[in-house]
Amino acid sequence: MGQLTVRPGHPGSPQLNLTPLKRSHALLDPAQLSDMAEEAAHDLMAEGESSNTRVSYRTAMRYWAAWFGARYGRQMDLPMPVPVVVQFIVDHAERSTKAGLVHQLPPEIDAALVEAGFKGKAGAPALNTLMHRISVLSMAHHLAKQPNPCTDSAVKALLSKTRKAYAKRNATPHKQRALTEEPFEAVLETCDDSLKGKRDRALLLFAWSSGGRRRSEVSEAVFENLRGADEGGYHYTLANSKTNHNGKVKPEDVKPVVGTAAQALEAWLEASGITTGPLFRRINKAGRLGEGALTGTAIRDIVKARCSLAGVGEDFSAHSLRSGFVTEAGRQNMPLQETMAMTGHRSMDVVTGYFRAGAAQVSAVARMMDSGSRPTPEE
Incomplete structure (x- = not known):
């Protein structure tokens, strides 16, 4: 050259x-x-x-x-x-x-x-x-x-x-689209009952439902940090994350994996036979389970591939799971403090942008001119 x-x-x-x-x-x-x-x-x-x-x-x-x-x-x-x-x-x-x-x-x-x-x-x-x-x-x-x-x-x-x-010039820094409930459900529909399908469904629900986990947190998730919860489902302990580098477990580092997410994770563990080590692993071309954990790049590729299969758009990434969780919490009027406890955000400046964007979509103030939004004047 x-x-x-x-x-x-x-x-x-x-x-x-x-x-x-x-x-x-x-x-x-x-x-x-x-x-x-x-x-x-x-x-x-x-x-x-x-x-x-x-x-x-x-x-x-x-x-x-x-x-x-x-x-x-x-x-x-x-x-x-x-x-x-x-x-x-x-x-x-x-x-x-x-x-x-x-x-x-x-x-x-x-x-x-x-x-x-x-x-x-x-x-x-x-x-x-x-x-x-x-x-x-x-x-x-x-x-x-x-x-x-x-x-x-x-x-x-x-x-x-x-x-x-x-x-x-309207060329502000690009943000990945938030994967909120409706497109996320469409993405989950692409996961069949194959080993890979069960893995991807469990991975996606684990990442989204436990507070929008970062792809590094999903990649580093291990069976040893998972335990059953008395009330059903699981508790997963984030022993190492972006906001916890020293491995000291605090109450807010224990994340619930319940409901649909717990069911998907249980199905994956049963099908894969995983009882130790990485929770989410590579699957070879023959459909057999590998030993190594999925990398962050592989997790990003899974999200993008599933979004493409679902036809929801090409501009989603692994971070869309995290932003989607926060945006959906805003849409459903969930308490901001509870949302931050799940995500692990320490700065309100970071999380409120997505949260308020979700809340704005269902805001009554934004719909004041819509038909039927105003009370009928008394005669």
Whole structure:
């Protein structure tokens, strides 16, 4: 492939010399993180986050290193200068011009990053992706105890204006659709009585009904943390989650799995014969149970595949189970505190957006002009 060689020129104005090189000598090599950046990436992964989060951190750090190497012709190091972070933002954020939406990343670098596997496709990334990469860089500086360029007033002001610019174009950060009761029931209908069908039905109901479990929590669920409840169904103990890294079990970490969800889980355990280890496992092409737990990626793929089979749309993901639980709780006027106890949310700012969206759908205030919504005036 054509590789990228960068000749540093005047500071802030690197001159590019695009020279075909062999892949083995690629400048954009994921192994080329500097010692400090590598240490920061390891620190991030050591924070006790889920496997999915660790992968996203490392991916973001690799992208930073590859972009920096392509832009400046040397390995990335911390602390990052403020002008570099500003350059990263304008390279990846679209802005309106007379010629349409543009961003500053040179096409040659863009193509090389795609070719080397650091980007899925050419062009500006989603706003969510850009903000996530800035957040990861900020955390890397914090953990390395280095001056943080992401908290500089110029960077913060630029990010704020960038978000407002996207909002004015109705290009706000994308949120996965919430899988509320009606589409969720349609998804469950796609699960037949095969071993895979019983597994998927139990997995989906376990994740949704026990409070909208994260895919990492479903992937890491084990039989040993499941016990029967005196009142019927099960109690599942979240010994490790995004909000519980030390394994100390608190009352709110015990989640009920009852009703339809308990029935589906019981059917899966009976069919699979699982009595120890991971609750939700791979099933091979011959329809036989595997030993290893499903990964977070596999759980995401199950949700998307079942949604596609049900014909409810393509824009659902594993997180749709969590947002769907909260949104449905709002629709059914469930107490917010009880909902948060189930989900494990600590911040009301995070959960109330979905909760209020669900409540608004059944709001009488929103239907004041509907026929029959007003009381009949007394004669």
